[in-house]
Amino acid sequence: MKQSRAPITLTTDFGYRDEYVGVMKGVILSINKEIPIVDLVHDVAPQDICQAARIIENNYNYFPTGTVHIAIVDPGVGSTRRILAIQENGHFFIGPDNGIFSPILERENTLDVFSIENRALFLKKISTTFHGRDIMAPVAARLASGMPITRVGPKIHRETCHLIKLRDPVLQSNGIAGEVVSIDRFGNIRTNITNTCLEKLHVEQKPEITIKSYVLGFSEGSYATLEDDKPTALINSSNEIEISVKNKSAAKLLNVKKGERIFIRGHLA
Amino acid sequence: MKQSRAPITLTTDFGYRDEYVGVMKGVILSINKEIPIVDLVHDVAPQDICQAARIIENNYNYFPTGTVHIAIVDPGVGSTRRILAIQENGHFFIGPDNGIFSPILERENTLDVFSIENRALFLKKISTTFHGRDIMAPVAARLASGMPITRVGPKIHRETCHLIKLRDPVLQSNGIAGEVVSIDRFGNIRTNITNTCLEKLHVEQKPEITIKSYVLGFSEGSYATLEDDKPTALINSSNEIEISVKNKSAAKLLNVKKGERIFIRGHLA
Amino acid sequence: MKQSRAPITLTTDFGYRDEYVGVMKGVILSINKEIPIVDLVHDVAPQDICQAARIIENNYNYFPTGTVHIAIVDPGVGSTRRILAIQENGHFFIGPDNGIFSPILERENTLDVFSIENRALFLKKISTTFHGRDIMAPVAARLASGMPITRVGPKIHRETCHLIKLRDPVLQSNGIAGEVVSIDRFGNIRTNITNTCLEKLHVEQKPEITIKSYVLGFSEGSYATLEDDKPTALINSSNEIEISVKNKSAAKLLNVKKGERIFIRGHLA
Incomplete structure (x- = not known):
């Protein structure tokens, strides 16, 4: 058998x-x-x-x-x-x-x-x-x-059992504070803010993502729908906020490393 | 079952x-x-x-x-x-x-x-x-x-279906113009010129390969038969022209990267 | 079947x-x-x-x-x-x-x-x-x-059959002379001296390992038992002497590469 x-x-x-x-x-x-x-x-x-x-x-x-x-x-x-x-x-x-x-x-x-x-x-x-x-x-x-x-x-x-605190995003009165958890092979910047977390936020219009001194827009599409050379946030395949540049490395373009903080402005829903 | x-x-x-x-x-x-x-x-x-x-x-x-x-x-x-x-x-x-x-x-x-x-x-x-x-x-x-x-x-x-033009070698009246398509882990320089393509060329004697300002000889043997420190072209296991140096990186020695052009002089058969 | x-x-x-x-x-x-x-x-x-x-x-x-x-x-x-x-x-x-x-x-x-x-x-x-x-x-x-x-x-x-001389450690009257055979992903320094070889040595007290100008102690424990920032020798999972630093790269800290010599002082038993 x-x-x-x-x-x-x-x-x-x-x-x-x-x-x-x-x-x-x-x-x-x-x-x-x-x-x-x-x-x-x-x-x-x-x-x-x-x-x-x-x-x-x-x-x-x-x-x-x-x-x-x-x-x-x-x-x-x-x-x-x-x-x-x-x-x-x-x-x-x-x-x-x-x-x-x-x-x-x-x-x-x-x-x-x-x-x-x-x-x-x-x-x-x-x-x-x-x-x-x-x-x-x-x-x-x-x-x-x-x-x-x-x-x-x-x-x-x-x-x-031993538990550790994953660096979860922090819901604040004026938005969500998160951070970069990894950079993938394409230079996509992956963060600890999930779509589920984002849905708790009430934003006037489309959310804006702040990282370093950059303020980035948000796309509901895929990599291919992004404008050339324009770093943009989107929801990736793990349901996380990710910052990408079409056919380029967002991490290199923005000079971002793991641990960098990001912020999404809005009011808690 | x-x-x-x-x-x-x-x-x-x-x-x-x-x-x-x-x-x-x-x-x-x-x-x-x-x-x-x-x-x-x-x-x-x-x-x-x-x-x-x-x-x-x-x-x-x-x-x-x-x-x-x-x-x-x-x-x-x-x-x-x-x-x-x-x-x-x-x-x-x-x-x-x-x-x-x-x-x-x-x-x-x-x-x-x-x-x-x-x-x-x-x-x-x-x-x-x-x-x-x-x-x-x-x-x-x-x-x-x-x-x-x-x-x-x-x-x-x-x-x-969408087709793309692979950068195929160009048969010219005085030879074949090709290019470097990849560098392997050993530093072997792999080109887009196949043996089949080379056979269309009539050469006076053994073919000579020009890359950058170097003119290289051609070997019908394997890596082991090459002379020390002498970059040489051979037919690799994918039936492509490849430039190698015995036990060394040809790409480093010649400072060659993907996209570099190569030329093999001869007359179309 | x-x-x-x-x-x-x-x-x-x-x-x-x-x-x-x-x-x-x-x-x-x-x-x-x-x-x-x-x-x-x-x-x-x-x-x-x-x-x-x-x-x-x-x-x-x-x-x-x-x-x-x-x-x-x-x-x-x-x-x-x-x-x-x-x-x-x-x-x-x-x-x-x-x-x-x-x-x-x-x-x-x-x-x-x-x-x-x-x-x-x-x-x-x-x-x-x-x-x-x-x-x-x-x-x-x-x-x-x-x-x-x-x-x-x-x-x-x-x-x-063709045999090669692996760079085996040399038993000398005053100790064992070996060398670094590889650095692993964690920066652990792996040597060619096995525990079996070490047991042939009679040492007054715990063995001391010399590498470059450093003299290092020996631990019978695991990585976790090492003191912070203190490079130490231990027996690794392949039964070899290995030099490690807790949660850090020993190779970087000591600036050691493959081929570096190490010495363990003692008298042949």
């Missing part, structure tokens, strides 16, 4: 130049060669837990039910920090208890959280610096193969 | 640092977990439709019959440009109607072209900026799973 | 920006669509055979028995250098006979070495510059599908 298996996704700050990602896949395939493995992002900035948290939150739902999402931005590897296994909404999440799953843990849905402690599931030799390979990969492979999550270790209270 | 499935390849200008490629794979696996997915190239220069067109043309035939090739260099995403599904020679191609499949469309072989319009095949929510995830990935996954291509939308005339 | 298949790993100096890796996967899947393919590392420095040799040696055992490991750092492609197929300890290795498998060949275990010469297994057209695609990929796919290794070509004597 065909062995059951779900995909595993990997989101890390390992980059692509070392063997860290590849060897984790070896461990996974050693347990079950049928598991499809997807690299979600490996270029998370080193130690940037917030960025990884956003990527997981925005994208996990595009994967099939049963998928196991491994997230590793883990400056605390080898310390006493726990490793979590979370079951939520038909998906599984494995990663350090350092806030990387904050958006998942803060949802209202029913979810179960476990502390991964069952050494029988790990590699025999466990390094102090690479729990992704030695602990998370083999546990994920077994979950993806149908092992009940209760076997990973004790169930724990969600409230005991 | 085992579900039928063919591979899907991805050729994009998305790069590797964002989640765009990974989330497309999630959509594909949500439809069929059995589909092998291959990253052909994601480092196409942003908006360089010609480069993607060449990569697809040179490589698709190395994949098995039935493979679905998604190509996304799509500055017109969200505009009224169509999305094509092409069936040719047992392979499928999905991408924007912006010329990215020009070499495929210009072949003499019988091929069928469809406009992807059947919204029942798309994700429920369609963004204006990421049709790769919302439209192309789910349609490709269904084609790879055996869905007849006629279901994607109306068949259209090949002549109505 | 389900076709037998084992994974194939790829370790190359091809990088990610060209189509070289992707098209090899096309050739593999053309022979067997069931084969899982894992990118181990593609960012080996161009022509750095030693680096590839270390990566293969350190990681192959994390993959399941039967895995075929292709290693391509191949400046001699197209010359008369042989292409090897090695069977060792249940794993297969395919790559040029240029020393890339030196650590494998020097082990005491029983192993069999073959010269890949059976053209019936290759692609029909063989380029002079890309044997990875034209020879190694199709042979690997057949081995991964269960073809006996004896079919690739004649068995050869291990002693006839």
